[in-house]
Amino acid sequence: MTIIKNFRIILTKSQAVFFPEQCVEGIVQFNIAEKFETTGIFLELTGLSYVIVEEKHSKSKKGVVSQHTSLERYCHIRIDLATKGGTAFPLTTGTYQFPFSTQLPDELPTSFEADNGCTRYYLRAYILRESQSQLECLLPFTVNTVFNLNESPYAMRSDEAEDVQMVGCCTSGSVKARLKLSKIGYVPGEIIQLDGECVNQSKKSLKNTFLEIIMNVTLKATDKEHSLQRSMKTWHLQEIQGNTTLSLDNIRLVVPPLPPSGSRFCNNIDVHYCLQLTAEVTSGVRCKVSVGLIIGNVPLELGNSQFTEQEGTDNIGSIETQLPENLRTLIRKNLCVPVFRTSSIFSVTLDHHFPLSDENVNNHQLPDKLQCPGIQWHPSYLYFVEKNKK
Known part of the structure; x- marks a missing residue:
């Protein structure tokens, strides 16, 4: 019993x-x-x-x-x-x-x-x-x-990267990927403002092209460290036909619920993020570029930020009242309100x-x-x- x-x-x-x-x-x-x-x-x-x-x-x-x-x-x-x-x-x-x-x-x-x-x-x-x-x-x-992203000296900085991969044999040509962010500091729920493109200057169609937020983690045990990567969110892009260009300017990426960057108050675990664009050129050959991301949980006051809509969000008012007063003060000026979102x-x-x-x-x-x-x-x-x- x-x-x-x-x-x-x-x-x-x-x-x-x-x-x-x-x-x-x-x-x-x-x-x-x-x-x-x-x-x-x-x-x-x-x-x-x-x-x-x-x-x-x-x-x-x-x-x-x-x-x-x-x-x-x-x-x-x-x-x-x-x-x-x-x-x-x-x-x-x-x-x-x-x-x-x-x-x-x-x-x-x-x-x-x-x-x-x-x-x-x-x-x-x-x-x-x-x-x-x-x-x-x-x-x-x-x-x-x-x-607070406003306290980071790097959050308002831009970042840019590009890569070129050659395509051989009868589909000869090249694939060029370029990715640029006007700022690298974001909070979960914020829309990443992209500038970039994938230029396919070959005869081969690129069927597997995608963007993803990658978490880079360093685990620090006694006398030993281990690094690992984990994809946090993936956005698959349309097929890019031969000799065409896919612009990324109108693609909407929303940052998922994530813990902040860094390792504040923790000596065992260090967390950093990047946004990566990958185009699979041939089996085993990829054109890949990545730019850094800083994830915080107090949005930048400047930088023309945009956020996801409230649709499907419950109890916004009651959740805001549960926040500490200093945090409510920090976010009061912004064009957004906080909620709690679980991360599967x-x-x-x-x-x-x-x-x-x-x-x-x-x-x-x-x-x-x-x-x-x-x-x-x-x-x-x-x-x-x-x-x-x-």
Whole structure:
């Protein structure tokens, strides 16, 4: 028989998205179906980044793999919801609710998920039982660190690149790609203003041409780093016939929900972006150009920015009231309003946690498996939509 049912953490906020220094409030709730003894009911708030980099030793016949890890903690708060100084006490059948409130520190990195690395925040409620496994539930939440593009000396800069690839044999000629941005600083929901073209000076049709936002990630474990690339959004372009040019001036690219560039307050993970134009010339030969992007979450005040429409966006007013006052002040002058948008790109199954109650915890510690079932989760990021013109 299940002795506990509906064990959950319920937040006061309508969405589990927070900024540094904000209060996290809610209740821990559960139903007891069968009486048992406990030595305490607790809630932990944990924020950390964890990186694991594997190194294969090619000279080893057994294919030995070394693991390099790094664990960085940002906050660990424990709240005693119900205790009697370590003495056991009974929980009888019925419904229990325990309110809680705690404040986040003022310097926290943004939530992030990648293969072999993450910056993660979660609440874990647990009930201790003598000589038995503890009962627990987990609630992950997102932290968005403010990155004001107006404070970046590079966000208003332009960037340009071009590439030429020759096409041989009977389809001889060349393919030239050019890409230019008048500025490189953008926020999620903003429309990228393109200037560029793909010139096909061969007889061969280019059937696979596309634009994509690429995330470049550096995972920094102890004594070992690992770099990876991940496509965040792809826009497939029309076929380019031989001896024709495709202009990119009228193509509409909307920046998807993404964590900001850089690695503010995090030493384990570094994130950068670029916009890349690729034309597949022949099998294995590609004409490729890329320009840098800086992704923030406070838009530039100058630069003639455009944003996606409000269509399909709910509760804009209520979400704006949940933002810290300093952030509301920053965005009040802009022609856009913020919402929270989940990112399916970063979907992950949480099936472990890091027990950080010991201040002397080993920084190479591996995560513990959860007693509760794995949780499907994805972080949410600030996303800007066009302000209502009424």
